[in-house]
Amino acid sequence: MPELPEVETIKRTLTPCLREQKIARVEVYHPGVIAAPDPETFSRLLAGRIITGLDRRGKYLLVHLSGEYCLVVHLRMTGRLVFTEGAAPLAPHTHVVFSLAGGPSLRFVDTRRFGRLYLAAKTEVETLPGLRDLGPEPLDPAFDALALAAILAGRRRPIKQVLLDQRLVAGIGNIYADEMLFAAGIDPRRPAASLNHEEVARLRGAMQRVLEQGIANRGTSIRDYVDGSGRQGSNQEHLQVYGRTGRPCPRCGQPLERVRLGGRSTHFCPRCQV
């Protein structure tokens, strides 16, 4: 599922394909995926604009456009944004096609249709529902142990649920949350505020290492994720605990366990994570 490293990889693979390209025409095959404005206005306002650059904020992809507009995309679980040369047939579940001048296209494909697209003036991007309350970027140099400590202070919720709360930290999903807690040797069920200074510092280091490794491996492809060129990542080959229930812990050999935490499956080593 597209979490921070996957969206970052999509941003990096799409940027050279899309920069300075002109959107000639936009076809919406499933209006439900357009969050705002209404699909007709969405298509009309996009046609003729130049893509000036791409950005990422949490799990959101921002496509900057001429005329001070911005296309905002959230892929949720199964969404894909793929650059396609020429007139290849549409993949199943293709909901929006952005035809670029000269023949190529950018296609939004999403089997479960959870993903959403917004078109907004640049000035209102920060005020969109999902972006307004987004927490800090965990890979920002300013996100140090002190910043993490301030986020955890006073919170009795399990540490994993805090890591998944986009209002507190941006971009972490179920896979990377499990991996970073294993890397830090911390039990995902621990109340967030129960971590001592040393554990907070360790977790912060693990968060950055695990996310950087995900990016270096071009994302985790378990089911649906592919980058902007349609290629799979390789980070699934490096997962230590996610999806490995019952297999030996890579550190101590104890069988890995799975529990449900806040409705989400949570993978951990009962011996290494305390």
Next chain:
DNA sequence: ACAATTACCTGTATGC
């Protein structure tokens, strides 16, 4: 203020 639950969707795996 916080926590738990449900809705949104469909493909895949499993059990009978």
Next chain:
DNA sequence: TGCATACAGGTAATTG
């Protein structure tokens, strides 16, 4: 083979 069911999980809305 066919059918029912569980499960995957990001976010918003709802309920407690």
